[in-house]
Amino acid sequence: KTRPLFNTLAASAVVKNLTTAGTYTGFENVGEQAFASFARVNKGKIQYCTNETSGDLSTKASIAFGGFVGQNAGTISNCENKGNLLLTVKATSLVCYGGGFAAYGHLSDKTSPGKFTNCTNSGDVKVTVVKEGTTECTITRTGFGGICGVVICNGVVFNGCKNTKTVARIDSGAGNNTCASAVGGILGRSAI
DSSP states (O other): OSSSSSSEETTTTEEEEEEEEEEEESSSSSSSSSSOOOOEEEEEEEEEEOOEEEEEEEEOEEEEESEEEEEEESSEEOEEOOOOOEEEEEEEEEEEEEESSEESSTTTTSSSOOOEEEEEOOOOEEEEEEEEEEEEEEEEEEEESSSSEESSTTTEESOOOEEOEEEEEEEEEOOOOOSEEEESEEEEEOOO
16 A cells, blocks of 8 residues: 555566555655555566556655556566556655656666566556645656656667556646656656
């Protein structure tokens, strides 16, 4: 409900034919890779799995989220995300990345590119930026995608992936919108 099933899947790890379901109720740790269903970091293989876990959460801190993993440095193949990932952001000068499968398509230190093969997102990925009281929310860098939020590492592969649901960033009383903000059906932001 507040953290992934695994912290890190090693390069030799294989997770297959597994379905996760339920509701995210909060964040175990505020900050990077705070929620996902399968793992915070994937270096191995996730195959023929489904995520049905949904969440409608809010944050006042930088966050990275994925339906499957926070960071994908391995392979996710023949999987489907059915969970709706809804986030309300109430903060100033933060970083926020998220996707139906992963926040980062690699390790967050910009090494070890991951691979997404035949992945389907059929859950909404919606981030709403709101004004809290008299304080305007300004986001520094964002990226939201049906498969992956951001890629800042050469070599990340998307093969045979598709998105069938809504991916959106909604500003409701937000301040500075001249930041690096990107939304895409497959990949939100490519910063390479």
